[in-house]
Amino acid sequence: QTVVTQEPSLTVSPGGTVTLTCASSTGAVTSGYYPNWFQQKPGQIPRALIYSTSNKHSWTPARFSGSLLGGKAALTLSGVQPEDEAEYYCLVLYGGAWVFGGGTKVTVL
Amino acid sequence: EVQLLESGGGLVQPGGSLRLSCAASGFTFSNYAMCWVRQAPGKGPEWVSSITASGSDTYYADSVKGRFTISRDNSKNTLFLQMNSLRAEDTAVYYCAKDVGSSPAVYWGQGTLVTVSS
Numbered sequence: 001q002t003v004v005t006q007e008p009s010l011t012v013s014p015g016g017t018v019t020l021t022c023a024s025s026t027g028a029v030t031s032g033y034y035p036n037w038f039q040q041k042p043g044q045i046p047r048a049l050i051y052s053t054s055n056k057h058s059w060t061p062a063r064f065s066g067s068l069l070g071g072k073a074a075l076t077l078s079g080v081q082p083e084d085e086a087e088y089y090c091l092v093l094y095g096g097a098w099v100f101g102g103g104t105k106v107t108v109l
Numbered sequence: 110e111v112q113l114l115e116s117g118g119g120l121v122q123p124g125g126s127l128r129l130s131c132a133a134s135g136f137t138f139s140n141y142a143m144c145w146v147r148q149a150p151g152k153g154p155e156w157v158s159s160i161t162a163s164g165s166d167t168y169y170a171d172s173v174k175g176r177f178t179i180s181r182d183n184s185k186n187t188l189f190l191q192m193n194s195l196r197a198e199d200t201a202v203y204y205c206a207k208d209v210g211s212s213p214a215v216y217w218g219q220g221t222l223v224t225v226s227s
Contacts, residue, residue, distance in 0.1 A: 038214075055212075
């Protein structure tokens with residue numbers, strides 16, 4: 001069974017930049033795995049941020065960007081705001097089945 | 110406005126069955142793939158199953174394959190999840206979600222709680 005791994009937690013200062021990554025147990029994550037990113041705040045439903053590696057939804061703030069980095073999918077938050085404190089999940093496609101990563105808790109401090 | 114309203118959750122004993130429904134409105138249901146995602150208390154989301162717009166193709170997570178069946182009735186704008194042989198580890202809030210193109214689970218319902226316990 002495919003395992004998707006994310007950093008458990010990261011801390012960033014307001015206005016700073018942080019990069020979250022998403023790795024696959026099967027090897028490098030490529031665009032063919034259509035990596036997605038979701039944000040979830042406590043008590044809320046996950047919200048889609050990024051699809052197909054780097055595409056933003058209409059509601060995704062410009063400071064969020066997706067990419068591939070060293071064989072992993074990556075989500076970069078630039079100019080971090082206090083409201084960006086949340087759990088972030090990647091979602092990757094494996095032959096018709098989607099697999100969520102374990103999530104990264106981003107603390108803005 | 111996209112609206113997704115799940116129902117059918119509840120308390121069920123291990124080995125039992127439940128059928129979840131998701132009533133969709135605000136978009137042309139028959140044009141979009143749909144999926145179910147669940148989230149156990151205090152855990153991250155887990156993709157459960159997807160179905161294409163026509164219903165001709167379905168996909169399942171390994172954890173539910175052979176026990177759960179996804180289906181849809183495009184004439185009634187409704188998505189279903191038939192859950193059999195339920196286990197304690199199936200306890201979670203189940204969300205139905207609308208895919209948009211290659212982007213899965215873009216719009217989510219409010220969820221329905223399934224508790225598997227004796």
